[in-house]
Amino acid sequence: MGGDDLDERVLATIENVVDHGGDAWWLYLSQCRACGQHWMIAQEERIFDEYFLRRLTVDEANRISANGEWPVELLSYERVLKTGHALHIRPCIFLERLSPSLMWAVEELRKERSDISVEEIAFLLGVTEKQAKRLLAAASPGYGSRWQRMRHRLGV
Template sequence: MDNSTDCCCSELADMAVIGMGDAEGMDERIFETLDLVRNYGDEKWWLYASTCRACGQNWMVAQEERIHDNYCLKRIDQDTLSAIVEHSRWPPDFLSYELILRLGREAGHVATFLDSRSPVLVETAHDLRQARPEISIEDIAYALAIPTKQAKRLLKV
């Protein structure tokens, strides 16, 4: 099962952020061999676990398609995958949508919205506030990669 030439798992860091539709087609190459093992579910719709059918590597994947269009991948071992499948025990790395947005930003994979009051920006700003009521306007702006003034307008603060 260790035919890693058929996949690109060995090319990825243990924690990787890959842009959707990147010029090199890396996202397509990665997901060509990944099979879904378990979705987290509605509450955390972005999160799932997969296994590479070429090399057997397990991955936890966060699919962030609302704002920056990124995949965040974390290499996980068999014990971690078993805990996810058998007991719904997920590592904390991707449990927060805010964290997923931040990972994309820190990797330099950010989107720019032509409409500064895009409904998806408004909805996501409110979702971030609902998930973490004490979140600052600055933290929302950082996660969305927008100016603080724009984040205030999105929340009508």
């Protein structure tokens, strides 16, 4: 979605029922006020700045609300980004080389899968491998950098 307020119009009748919370901070179970349809929604605001919606069956929605069992498609940040690429959405272009959005994304991906490669990060973030290397270096623990100072300032 995106552009021309389409997302606002579509989302106008949809309200959150359950937030995944925890690790998958981007993930929600929502329901349409008008027709009762359940949706799983991933709100990705770093790389694509898009909402990803997947229609759910009543059973799937019930498993989420009753047991906290979520379908896997959007359950990891890597899967969310892969979904964006599969849909041929263009990643945002960042003027700042060590943009906080890119740094967060790298940290998230590496937290989920510590052996993720430079090539994979470059693809998922829509940056060159050279830039992915730079981001990985900057996101490394103990890096006494602008990024660490920025995190400190942001209180995270």
